[in-house]
Amino acid sequence: MDQVTLLAVERIKLFSTRSPWWCMALAMVITIGMAAVIAANTDERFPLSVPVSQGFTNFGMVVIMVMAALAVTTEYRFGTIRSTFLAAPDRVRPLLAKTTVVALLSALVGEVIAFGSWGIGRLIKPDADMALNSAAEWRNVAGTGLVFAFAAVLAVAVGILVRQTAAAVAILLVYTMLLENLIGIIPTIGPKIQRWLIGRNSDHFLTAGNESFISEGGGADQPFGPWGSLAYYAAVCVGFLVVALVVAKRRDA
Amino acid sequence: MIEAAGLTKHYGPTVAVDDLSFTVEAGRVTGFLGPNGAGKSTTMRMILGLDTPNKGQALIDGKRYSELKRPLGTVGALLDAKWVHPNRSARSHLRWLAKSNHISDKRVDEVLEMVGLTAVAKRNAGGFSLGMAQRLGIAGALLGDPKVLLFDEPVNGLDPEGIVWIRQFMHRLAADGRTVLVSSHLLSEMAQTAHELIVIGKGKLIAQTSTEQFIKDATEDNVRVRSPHAVKLRELLAGSATVTSDEVDGALVVHGLDPASIGDLAAANGIVLHELSPQRGSLEAAFMQLTKESVEYHAAES
Numbered sequence: 001m002d003q004v005t006l007l008a009v010e011r012i013k014l015f016s017t018r019s020p021w022w023c024m025a026l027a028m029v030i031t032i033g034m035a036a037v038i039a040a041n042t043d044e045r046f047p048l049s050v051p052v053s054q055g056f057t058n059f060g061m062v063v064i065m066v067m068a069a070l071a072v073t074t075e076y077r078f079g080t081i082r083s084t085f086l087a088a089p090d091r092v093r094p095l096l097a098k099t100t101v102v103a104l105l106s107a108l109v110g111e112v113i114a115f116g117s118w119g120i121g122r123l124i125k126p127d128a129d130m131a132l133n134s135a136a137e138w139r140n141v142a143g144t145g146l147v148f149a150f151a152a153v154l155a156v157a158v159g160i161l162v163r164q165t166a167a168a169v170a171i172l173l174v175y176t177m178l179l180e181n182l183i184g185i186i187p188t189i190g191p192k193i194q195r196w197l198i199g200r201n202s203d204h205f206l207t208a209g210n211e212s213f214i215s216e217g218g219g220a221d222q223p224f225g226p227w228g229s230l231a232y233y234a235a236v237c238v239g240f241l242v243v244a245l246v247v248a249k250r251r252d253a
Numbered sequence: 254m255i256e257a258a259g260l261t262k263h264y265g266p267t268v269a270v271d272d273l274s275f276t277v278e279a280g281r282v283t284g285f286l287g288p289n290g291a292g293k294s295t296t297m298r299m300i301l302g303l304d305t306p307n308k309g310q311a312l313i314d315g316k317r318y319s320e321l322k323r324p325l326g327t328v329g330a331l332l333d334a335k336w337v338h339p340n341r342s343a344r345s346h347l348r349w350l351a352k353s354n355h356i357s358d359k360r361v362d363e364v365l366e367m368v369g370l371t372a373v374a375k376r377n378a379g380g381f382s383l384g385m386a387q388r389l390g391i392a393g394a395l396l397g398d399p400k401v402l403l404f405d406e407p408v409n410g411l412d413p414e415g416i417v418w419i420r421q422f423m424h425r426l427a428a429d430g431r432t433v434l435v436s437s438h439l440l441s442e443m444a445q446t447a448h449e450l451i452v453i454g455k456g457k458l459i460a461q462t463s464t465e466q467f468i469k470d471a472t473e474d475n476v477r478v479r480s481p482h483a484v485k486l487r488e489l490l491a492g493s494a495t496v497t498s499d500e501v502d503g504a505l506v507v508h509g510l511d512p513a514s515i516g517d518l519a520a521a522n523g524i525v526l527h528e529l530s531p532q533r534g535s536l537e538a539a540f541m542q543l544t545k546e547s548v549e550y551h552a553a554e555s
Binding site for chain 1: 301303304305318319321325328332333335336337338339340342345348349350352353355393
């Protein structure tokens with residue numbers, strides 16, 4: 001089976017159920033809504049700026065990760081993964097096709113969220129400095145799609161590995177919302193470990209050079225520059241996917 | 254044709270399938286029979302490449318499942334009718350399956366028509382009755398117009414009308430020259446559906462034979478004889494058959510001679526007979542006898 005066909009198959013599968021639509025709508029409404037509330041509450045002391053408008057895209061990313069994990073775990077839950085493997089016994093290629101479709105969709109949602117958050121800020125505070133006139137500012141907004149795409153890759157990998165919705169969602173939420181931040185509390189070694197965590201690196205990619213009152217931006221102690229951070233973050237996500245594909249190939253379906 | 258050679262599957266210390274070899278020929282319905290837990294589903298999953306055998310292999314027309322270029326065009330399988338997303342319509346379910354093997358949407362509508370689901374094609378599969386779900390599963394198996402078909406317990410939970418429908422459907426598929434393997438734990442069902450039987454218990458092959466032969470071998474043929482001269486008849490029969498007495502009414506139960514020979518013998522010796530009736534053992538009793546050793550979970554005998 002050629003990969004183009006398998007992409008079309010996964011597209012049909014994803015869009016012929018309602019939950020992906022709900023997840024995407026939820027991600028956009030929550031994040032852009034939050035950006036609107038924040039924009040409305042900025043003033044001269046805490047002025048609205050590009051990084052402030054982008055400060056809450058992680059909320060949308062978490063919802064998108066849930067959608068990506070569900071795209072796999074529901075297949076295990078309802079047994080359709082076995083039909084998939086019967087139709088394409090190679091296993092790796094249909095799973096790669098699924099990952100591609102989910103990642104592309106997540107990238108699209110990421111861009112909508114980023115530009116939506118920026119746009120709604122401009123609407124609410126027309127006088128604020130919201131011009132995208134530096135590479136760093138462009139990266140802060142347009143880079144969101146890339147971050148979302150690899151977050152989706154990671155979520156798909158976790159879904160393939162654990163196969164259960166509750167477990168996959170719990171792992172992803174606990175890690176992104178709690179562990180990433182809690183590890184920094186560990187004395188001495190905590191901050192050293194934290195530099196290498198994926199969320200810290202994806203944040204660094206988006207916020208480096210975009211200082212505002214909500215983020216320090218800089219991240220001087222990060223091991224890589226912004227694009228290096230993205231590459232590292234992407235490599236870890238893809239690494240998880242490779243492990244998941246090997247496991248899926250060897251395991252009884 | 255399906256050929257299994259030395260298929261073996263362990264789950265930890267449990268041996269689910271143990272050195273199982275058999276062949277399934279084209280043009281007839283082959284029943285795959287065994288008590289629950291005998292390893293029927295595991296064997297089918299190994300044939301279809303979903304589970305990897307610890308030893309042995311299964312070939313479909315000489316190839317492993319994973320080597321098939323367009324698998325749905327060679328093999329159609331219904332392993333579990335519940336393998337559908339409940340919030341996806343019947344037609345969408347078939348569409349993605351079809352698309353994956355370059356099968357047209359026109360064929361999707363065709364198979365829906367064949368199994369009688371055209372009217373409910375747009376309804377979500379989650380709302381289907383078991384009978385409708387089985388039909389949808391069969392439609393999925395037929396999508397690629399395959400030469401080899403596998404059905405795992407397809408009549409489970411169906412009403413009599415559905416059972417008859419599936420039975421006739423399988424006969425038609427076999428009559429077209431296809432290879433049809435159907436599993437069941439009910440011999441009475443298989444006796445009416447299958448031409449050939451592969452019987453397994455505890456993962457091991459018990460018999461591969463024609464259904465007719467299997468029933469003949471498995472059931473004991475006894476003849477009940479009542480006569481006022483029972484004692485004399487018993488002496489005459491003793492040489493050529495085993496004779497026991499029915500404890501209830503004292504009738505003779507003769508094993509090893511057919512009713513005609515017993516009648517002739519009685520007439521030649523001037524013995525009056527009041528009853529001469531062949532007794533066939535029930536199929537289920539015979540099957541239970543045969544697989545008694547290999548049933549995984551016994552109910553406590555009371």
